[in-house]
Amino acid sequence: MKMQDGLSEFLERQLRNRYGLSSADYQVLAHLSETPEGRLRSFELGRLLRWEKSRLSQHLGRMQNRGLVSRERCPSDQRGAVVVITPRGSDLIKVAAPQHVADVRDVLIDHLTAAEMAVLVTIGDKVGERLAALEREQ
Amino acid sequence: MKMQDGLSEFLERQLRNRYGLSSADYQVLAHLSETPEGRLRSFELGRLLRWEKSRLSQHLGRMQNRGLVSRERCPSDQRGAVVVITPRGSDLIKVAAPQHVADVRDVLIDHLTAAEMAVLVTIGDKVGERLAALEREQ
DNA sequence: ACCGTCTGGTTGACATGTTAACCAAGTGCC
DNA sequence: GGCACTTGGTTAACATGTCAACCAGACGGT
Numbered sequence: 307m308k309m310q311d312g313l314s315e316f317l318e319r320q321l322r323n324r325y326g327l328s329s330a331d332y333q334v335l336a337h338l339s340e341t342p343e344g345r346l347r348s349f350e351l352g353r354l355l356r357w358e359k360s361r362l363s364q365h366l367g368r369m370q371n372r373g374l375v376s377r378e379r380c381p382s383d384q385r386g387a388v389v390v391i392t393p394r395g396s397d398l399i400k401v402a403a404p405q406h407v408a409d410v411r412d413v414l415i416d417h418l419t420a421a422e423m424a425v426l427v428t429i430g431d432k433v434g435e436r437l438a439a440l441e442r443e444q
Numbered sequence: 445m446k447m448q449d450g451l452s453e454f455l456e457r458q459l460r461n462r463y464g465l466s467s468a469d470y471q472v473l474a475h476l477s478e479t480p481e482g483r484l485r486s487f488e489l490g491r492l493l494r495w496e497k498s499r500l501s502q503h504l505g506r507m508q509n510r511g512l513v514s515r516e517r518c519p520s521d522q523r524g525a526v527v528v529i530t531p532r533g534s535d536l537i538k539v540a541a542p543q544h545v546a547d548v549r550d551v552l553i554d555h556l557t558a559a560e561m562a563v564l565v566t567i568g569d570k571v572g573e574r575l576a577a578l579e580r581e582q
Numbered sequence: 583a584c585c586g587t588c589t590g591g592t593t594g595a596c597a598t599g600t601t602a603a604c605c606a607a608g609t610g611c612c
Numbered sequence: 613g614g615c616a617c618t619t620g621g622t623t624a625a626c627a628t629g630t631c632a633a634c635c636a637g638a639c640g641g642t
Binding site (some may be wrong): 583584585586587588589590591592593594595596597598599600601602603604605606607608609610611612 | 613614615616617618619620621622623624625626627628629630631632633634635636637638639640641642
């Protein structure tokens with residue numbers, strides 16, 4: 307648990323200090339920039355991030371005010387919104403992503419042996435399994 | 445990272461649904477209940493939790509309103525506050541703690557071999573080391 | 583076509599966390 | 613003693629997350 311908190315706090319702070327991004331912002335931009343068009347339906351983004359819809363809506367509103375994304379009406383579904391990454395958002399993520407990856411290496415990956423890394427992945431999978439099972443049960 | 449988020453979210457939700465406690469509340473009560481008198485200087489609690497002082501102050505205010513803790517002036521330092529767990533807080537944590545531990549087993553520990561557990565501890569230590577080193581550097 | 587239900591999304595009220603400013607009491611040095 | 617500096621703690625303003633209520637458009641059975 308301490309490792310958990312320490313890692314998130316460190317990574318969050320790096321992103322915020324260097325680029326003015328929260329890790330929430332980062333994840334939104336990362337997902338958008340991974341699509342060929344830099345655009346996603348709102349609910350798709352929500353599914354990818356596993357965020358509640360109200361959180362997504364509020365967060366996108368703030369990111370829109372800061373000029374990182376914009377929203378368009380969806381032509382095929384009149385209810386829908388399409389989220390589009392702006393040039394500014396795109397530039398930011400292009401700079402921030404490599405540095406963020408470097409930070410993760412610096413504070414975690416570089417200090418693990420291949421065997422340790424493998425075990426960590428196994429543990430992640432097992433926990434993911436268990437959580438998914440609990441979610442199906444409920 | 446996903447494991448991280450999934451675990452915290454699950455544990456947080458269990459605590460909240462069953463006892464109306466956030467994990468922040470839980471940690472405060474846990475630390476208090478571990479002292480013989482159920483009381484701690486505010487800044488001691490802050491050091492243990494690694495919380496900023498304003499966060500601590502705000503959170504204790506809310507917990508006080510809910511009757512989980514109370515605050516007294518410190519006799520030896522007129523600036524100081526002593527945080528005391530109330531009977532209600534004490535009862536709550538006595539019920540919540542075993543269940544919380546059981547949840548952690550259920551979703552993590554029970555699914556790991558002894559070897560995996562050992563590696564996880566090693567990784568935690570290494571990351572802790574690295575973060576502490578970065579903090580000393582700053 | 584019509585109506586009940588589901589789905590995508592927004593909003594308001596509230597809980598929580600961060601930063602910066604502030605205040606009052608200790609501490610150290612002259 | 614007096615004065616600068618540090619320390620413990622609170623507060624205000626703001627960013628973020630949650631829940632519940634709401635609205636409008638889609639969808640399915642009749």
